[in-house]
Amino acid sequence: MLQNLRDKTSGWIATVVLGLLIIPFAFVGVNEYMTGGNDTAVAKVQAPPTWWASAPSWWPLSLLWQDETIGPEEFRAEFERARQQQRQALGDNFDPREFESADNKRRVLEQLIDQKVMLLAARRAGVTVGDAAVQKSIAEEPAFQVDGKFDPARYTTLLASQVPAMSPLQFQEKERERLRMAVLPLGIGESDFATGKEMDRLIRLLGEIRDVTLAAMPPPEADTAEVGEAEIKAWYEAHPADYRQPETVALEYVDVDGAQLQAGAAVDEAALRKRYEQEKARFMSPEQRLVSHILVALPAGADAAAQKAAEDKARSLAAQARQPGAGSVEERFAALAKANSDDTGSKDAGGDLGWIERNGAMVKPFEDAVFASQAGTVSDPVKSEFGWHVILVREVKPSQGKGFEEVRADLAREAVDAERDRAYNELAGKLTDETLKNPTALAPAAAAVGLAVQTAGPFSRAGAPGILANPAVLRAAFSEQLIEDGTVSDPIEISPSHSVVIRVTGHTPEQARPLAQVRDAVIAAVRADRQSKAAEKAADALLARLRKGESLKDVAVAEKLQFNEVPGLPRGMPVPSREANEEIFAAQRPADGKPSVGKLKLGNGYAVFAVTKVTDGDLAKVTPEQREQLKQQLLQVRSAGSAQSFVEATRRQYKVTVHEDRL
Structure with a gap:
């Protein structure tokens, strides 16, 4: 064989x-x-070689394709950033459970995929971003600036506070990647333009006014006809969402409110005086100094000669300011500052920097020199990272404080509040300890701390009473854990020194209400629908007469309808309503001397209208500045659309693989 x-x-x-x-x-x-045979990617974007853009995805040499991968760590980090943004935007209304939905995860993933598509497109196009562009982008980021200038300390602090934390080097590379992927779509978007004729047409449309006549039809008569069983059943089955019972819960809860606790014994006078002495500094206003300066700027990396020249100039200016002459030292200093200072922010004000405290707002050498000088004196030149400073301390405002009697009431109130907070924390902690002993019952724990158990419900999310309507309480009350386990919740904070502990005692899921229970509501809905259709039929009959040539005014008089003329109605105005205005301006222009007619839904009735005249916006009334502003707004909208279209078109050229089970 x-x-x-x-x-x-x-x-x-x-x-x-x-x-x-x-x-x-x-x-x-x-x-x-x-790959190590262990591919954990959440998604992958692949593009064929640039020398064979139409290569099929099943081509055996697909290893030569270019790709960008979204790993689980990258996805989780981006999802966490999206979570933090949503939490900041919604505050107490943020629902962590709802945010974890599959739709939210896919939305974040789609954004990442679009980014990878642009990154891959930039790589294939040979796009590179230099260090200078990265540094410029970071320096111009408002979040990293203090008083309009890039602040290195703020930069590193904000990066360290990110989740997860980032080093400056990591952020620089991330910023480089962001700039790189933005080059192509931004370039496409910025290539949009608007011609003069387009702008003329837009101005005519936006400034368009219409002469309109309106005839309001009387409210439809109440429908009292019998509603058959078949009709009732058909309506009920066609509108299932209108007849559902919302999810409800019943609760027992304990309200722990520090404001209701006894304040305790009277405040001890000796204790108040001791606390005053310990915290005296907070009742003192800091020393302040009124300062002017002259800056002789020194560029970074200046050679020894330039440094010596800057120092000599600063010393010369200090000597001139001290030299007796006409006017006061402040007047001489201000004149020298206006003529010589390189600080554009204070130069025109004679070098005035206002009142300064010792709080780190100024660079340390400058601040040290200010608080080492006497009022009315000019300092020796002081060097900082900006150059050489000549400083004049014009006035000193010494530290001032309040005596014990002035702050006694505040100290007593703080002592009472502190005692109440201590009592609250002790009570809340003891309640938590007791609930841990028997987590499926709230009454024993409440009895142990002397608080009453209250009950509420059943109620829906929209009908919660009192403090139970707090978003955090609602999230806990309708959470799967408390509903399924029947356990006592952790303390839920309502406000500082105020919390509530709850236990779900009953739960009814959202469900369809039986027809027998909503029969009257169904009958009312059927009759309301009949009324609406009858009113629309009457409006259509009236429109038919107008289209045959009858005048709306004549018809209104004959039918005793309320008739109004609205000359010069502008586009976009909420007259007679915003929706009605859109309908009127969506109607065709009058042609051959015949008005353009239509109908409007107003409340529970209808009105018919006739457009008798259309006047375009006047180009002559738009200033060049207004025209340019409108053009920029139009280009901004177009640019965003063009950039998005480019991303979508590029994505269709690539192969995108998504592993839903790894989200």
């Missing part, structure tokens, strides 16, 4: 077949070697 197998695999045909089989197996083996 082995000899037969050997004979059959030794011919040239077998050699060719085996050779062909080796090719795919070889590439599969290389792929397994490169």
Whole structure:
């Protein structure tokens, strides 16, 4: 048998077949070697080689395709950033459970995929971003600035506070990647333009006014006709969402409110005086100094000669300011500052920097020199990272404080509040300890701390009473854990020193209400629908008469309808309502001397209208500045649309693989 197998695999045909089989197996083996056979990517974006853009995705040499991968760590980090943004935007209304939905995860993933598509497109186009562009972008980020200038300390602090924390080097590379992926779509968007004729047409449309006549039809008569069983059943089955019972819960809860606790014993006078002495500094206003300065700027990396020249100039200015002459030292200093200072922010004000405290707002050498000088004196030149400073302390405002009697009432109130907070924390902590002993019952824990158990419900999310309507309480009350386990919740904070502990005692899921229970509501809905259709039919009949040539005014008089003329109605005005205005301006222009007619839904009735005249916006009334502003707004909208279209078109050219089970 082995000899037969050997004979059959030794011919040239077998050699060719085996050779062909080796090719795919070889590439599969290389792929397994490169990926380690353990692909955990959440999504992958792949593009064919630039020299064969139309290569099919099943091509055996797909290893030569370019790709960008979204790993689980990257997805989780982006999802966490989105979570933090949503929490900040919604505050107490943020629902962590709702945010974890599959739709939210897919939305975040789609954004990441679009970013990878643009990154891959930039790589294929040879786009690079230099260090200077990265540094410029970071320096111009408002979040990293203090008083309009980039602040290195703020920069590193904000990066460290990110989740997860980032080093400056990591952020620089991330910013480089962001700039790189933005180059192509921004370039596409910024290439949009608007012609003069387009702007003329837009101005005419936006400034358009219409002369309109309106005839309001009387409210439809109440429908009192019988509603058959078949009609009732059909309506009920066609509108299931209108007849559902919302999810409800019943609760027992304990309200722990620090404001209701006894304040305790009277405040001890000696204790108040001791606290005053310990915290005296907070009742003192800090020393302040009114300061002017002259800056002789020194560029970074200046050579020794430039540094010496700047120092000599500063010393010369200090000597001139001290030299007796006409006017006061402040007047001489202000004149020198206006003529010589390199600080554009204070130069025109004679170097005035206002009142300064010792709080780190100024660089340390400058601040030290200010508080080492006497009022009315000019300092020796002081060097900082900005250059050489000549400083004049014009006035000193010494530290001032309040005596014990002035702050006694505040200290007493704080002592009472502190005692109440202590009592609240002790009570809340004891209640928590008691609930841990028996987590499925609230009454024993409440009895142990002397608080009453209250009950509420059943109620829905929209009908919660009192403090139970707090968003945090509602999230806990309708959470799966408390509903399924019947356990006591952790303390839920309502406000500082005020919390509530709850336990779900009953739960009814959202469900359809039986027809027998909503029968009257269904009948009312059927009759309301009949009324609406009857009113619309009457409006259509009136429109038919107008289209045959009758005048709306004549018809209104004959039918005793309320008739109004609205000349010069502007586009976009909420007259007679915003929706009605849109309907009127969506109507065709009058043609051949015949008005353009239509109908409007107003409340529970209808009105018919006739557009008798259309006047375009006057180009001459738009100033060049207004025209340019409108053009920029139009280009901004177009640019965003063009950039998004480019992303979508590029994405269609690539292969995107998503692993839903890894989200």
